[in-house]
Amino acid sequence: MRPALFSILLLALLGCSPQPPAQQAQPKQESKQRNLKYGIDVQPGPMDSILLKDYAPESSLRVKETAVAKAMYSAIDVHTHSYMSNIKTAADVDAWVKVMDDVGIEKSVVFTGAIGAEFDRQADLFLSRYPNRFQVWCSMDSNNPENAAAELERCYRKGARGVGELSDKGWGLGGSEKKALPRDKRLHIDDPRLDAFWRKVAELKIPANIHIADHPSCWRPLGPNQERTPDFQHFNMLGKDVPSYEELLASRDRLLAKHRQTTFIFCHLSNQGNDLATLSKVLDANPNLYLDVSARDYELGRQPRAGRAFIEKYKDRLMFGTDMGAEAHMYRGWWRLLESADEFIPGRQWWRQYGLELPAASLKALYRDTALRVLSSQGL
Numbered sequence: 001m002r003p004a005l006f007s008i009l010l011l012a013l014l015g016c017s018p019q020p021p022a023q024q025a026q027p028k029q030e031s032k033q034r035n036l037k038y039g040i041d042v043q044p045g046p047m048d049s050i051l052l053k054d055y056a057p058e059s060s061l062r063v064k065e066t067a068v069a070k071a072m073y074s075a076i077d078v079h080t081h082s083y084m085s086n087i088k089t090a091a092d093v094d095a096w097v098k099v100m101d102d103v104g105i106e107k108s109v110v111f112t113g114a115i116g117a118e119f120d121r122q123a124d125l126f127l128s129r130y131p132n133r134f135q136v137w138c139s140m141d142s143n144n145p146e147n148a149a150a151e152l153e154r155c156y157r158k159g160a161r162g163v164g165e166l167s168d169k170g171w172g173l174g175g176s177e178k179k180a181l182p183r184d185k186r187l188h189i190d191d192p193r194l195d196a197f198w199r200k201v202a203e204l205k206i207p208a209n210i211h212i213a214d215h216p217s218c219w220r221p222l223g224p225n226q227e228r229t230p231d232f233q234h235f236n237m238l239g240k241d242v243p244s245y246e247e248l249l250a251s252r253d254r255l256l257a258k259h260r261q262t263t264f265i266f267c268h269l270s271n272q273g274n275d276l277a278t279l280s281k282v283l284d285a286n287p288n289l290y291l292d293v294s295a296r297d298y299e300l301g302r303q304p305r306a307g308r309a310f311i312e313k314y315k316d317r318l319m320f321g322t323d324m325g326a327e328a329h330m331y332r333g334w335w336r337l338l339e340s341a342d343e344f345i346p347g348r349q350w351w352r353q354y355g356l357e358l359p360a361a362s363l364k365a366l367y368r369d370t371a372l373r374v375l376s377s378q379g380l
């Protein structure tokens with residue numbers, strides 16, 4: 001049988017008639033117009049007018065919700081701010097201590113953000129009545145780097161047991177977009193003018209807490225592919241007159257290499273919690289580097305297995321911190337994340353979080369043992 005005749009017979013048997021070539025091309029054209037996404041045909045509808053910033057899906061998932069009222073071990077919170085927790089009066093401090101008692105925080109490290117008279121006032125506010133519940137840390141005289149070491153020593157005598165949080169998101173220490181200095185005039189953490197200051201930190205046997213760069217998504221475009229929610233858009237740095245994310249992390253590496261005797265705590269997982277493999281290498285290369293996990297609940301919670309393995313391996317280099325106010329439910333959110341095996345926990349970003357179910361030894365190190373070793377024993 002000739003092939004053409006065979007085809008016609010076969011089509012007749014199947015109940016079809018042969019299509020003329022022009023009609024055969026039609027389905028191809030149709031599929032071009034179809035909006036196939038996630039394996040389905042996307043159709044227009046009311047969701048098309050929902051703004052990204054308003055999108056807040058309610059989950060139908062019914063899974064276990066573990067309430068952890070108190071930390072498994074008395075915890076030391078190494079990252080709080082008096083201004084953020086709105087602590088101004090003795091009554092405010094009393095209320096905070098009450099919350100700390102309720103949730104299992106033994107001690108809070110308070111970043112006063114101050115030097116001079118304002119530091120002295122805050123040191124008195126916290127330490128006069130609760131010397132065992134707080135450590136107060138001072139800031140740095142970034143306007144006069146040559147005077148910074150002397151002012152640090154003065155603050156130390158008034159009770160400062162650490163320096164920080166010092167931030168360089170690209171504008172330099174003490175800098176900001178509003179009062180931006182020319183690029184070559186900014187004081188970055190590895191500036192030689194600060195060598196004496198870092199040596200003084202080591203001499204006083206106190207640590208320094210540094211915020212370098214910011215979440216890497218801040219250097220990615222604000223648009224349909226931006227990783228973090230619109231609520232975080234004001235942190236974006238792209239197109240601004242600042243060094244790149246990579247350049248800022250490089251200043252961290254130079255500082256760590258140059259001042260081996262100084263103990264540094266880079267906060268928020270050094271803004272590299274999105275890449276724990278690379279962060280592990282930085283820890284391996286720098287024995288004077290420690291990290292706090294503050295404000296990076298979402299980094300750990302979105303990768304619970306890798307996050308747990310990282311904490312287990314580096315538990316002697318990691319410290320618990322919050323940086324998120326002073327409310328009981330905030331602390332309890334951390335306990336749930338770190339201690340439970342809960343799934344699909346609502347988070348502060350698009351992505352949900354998953355409990356890390358940390359083993360007891362890792363929890364104890366993260367909550368207190370590493371801090372007890374690293375923080376100044378003066379006042380612990």
Ligand SMILES: [Zn+2]
Nearest residue numbers: 079081165323
């Ligand atoms: Zn902070």
